[in-house]
Amino acid sequence: MSRRRAARLGAAALASIAALAGAPRPARAQAGGDAATAEVLFDQAIALMREGKYTEACPRLAESQRLDAGVGTLMYLAACYERLGKTASAWATYREAADAAGRRGQLDREQQAREGAAALEARLSRLLIEVPAGSAAPGLSVRRNGQELAPVLWGTPMPVDPGAYTIEASAPGRLPWSATVAVDPASGTATVAVPPLVEAPAPPPLPAAPAVAPRASTTAAPARPAPPDAAGMPAARVAALVAASAGVVGIGASIGVGFAARARFEDAGPHCEGDLCDDDGLTIREDALGIARAGTVVFIAGAAAVAAGGVLWLTSPSPRASAGARPAVQIGLGPAGLSLGGRF
Structure with missing residues (x-):
């Protein structure tokens, strides 16, 4: 026409x-x-x-x-x-x-x-939106002023009113793209081509959940004293302390035995007049005498243990001495008294 x-x-x-x-x-x-x-x-x-x-x-x-x-x-x-x-x-x-x-x-x-x-x-203005083969990503969506365009309209000059149009394109896993084109009443057909969409960067990894520290107890446990050897004390001095402690216990026990012997001796009072006793009184006094002898033995053993501990302490090396120079001590307590042996 x-x-x-x-x-x-x-x-x-x-x-x-x-x-x-x-x-x-x-x-x-x-x-x-x-x-x-x-x-x-x-x-x-x-x-x-x-x-x-x-x-x-x-x-x-x-x-x-x-x-x-x-x-x-x-x-x-x-x-x-x-x-x-x-x-x-x-x-x-x-x-x-x-x-x-x-x-x-x-x-x-x-x-x-x-x-x-x-x-x-003859006066119509048209808009042509081209989608080249290299731009047709899977799931591609093309919109004109926010309105979805069917794929059959891609590459078709469409009659439009003169004015500005915003063309948008998006696809899964791709960065979106947009452009604005002006359609002039006297320009005939305005053309815009959708470029290949750039792949979107991978999302950053999710931050790891913070570790929850166990709640500290508000009551502090009493500190246990370190064993003497852990503090660097030589074995000989540890043996000296053990021997002295055993000796003190033995002396204390002998005192208790002495009180028991005295109480047993007083039980013979009704059976004795002075040094003269009947058979029961003699038996009771002999028992008291036996208990007293046992207390004496325990006292002697305790005193010996204390003395041995003192000797070990005085003869033991200082804490800085090497382990090979430390003495080896053996202490025994038997019916005949306290036995002490070892390497010094």
Whole structure:
């Protein structure tokens, strides 16, 4: 179609818009609340169009058409879009009106709508979104101003209203990409190509859970004294302390035995007068004498052990002496008394 023919059809369409402005209201297909609201919105839109306020009129016509569809409302809406410069929206609405009028047998309106669409077709701006084979990652999603585009639309010049469009692309495991392209009314077709999406870096590993330290007891355990050898004391001095301790215990035991012997001796009192005793008194005094002898033996053994401990302590090497120089001591306690032996 030549530009002169397109201009002539465009002039005819504008004339039809003026005719529509003075035409009667389109008949409504339904009654009720939606139809009444659609009627109010239609009246407001026509009044705004007569004042040249197309930006405010077009949304009212679109809502009126949604609530109660009519061919006349579509014709007005297409004319409103055309005056706003939304050529693609006006072209699509004219075509919709022509189809609706044809189904209803309104041949004059059908012809008028088709002429309006034909006049706009040569002026349409288009947007071509190309997705090369190297960019078609698995699960790729392409959006235009946030609206998902089906893959069949990739590589197809789509009629769009002039303006700015944001093209976005994303895919699992890839970094998202976006670009803004301006579609000029006189530019014909604007093209934007989706590049291969860069692989997203691997997420950092999750931090390890902090180890929970056991709660410390608030009551400190009493410190045990280190054994003498652990503190560096020679074995001979350890033996000296053991011998002296045993001797002290033996002396203490002999004192107890002495008290027991005295108590046993006093038990013979009723059987004796002075040094003269009957048989029972003699037996009791002999028992007391035996206990006393045993106490004497224990006392002598304890004293010997204390003395031996003192000798070992005095003759033992200092704590700094080597382990090989430490004496080996053996102490024994038997019926004959205390025995002491070893290497010094």
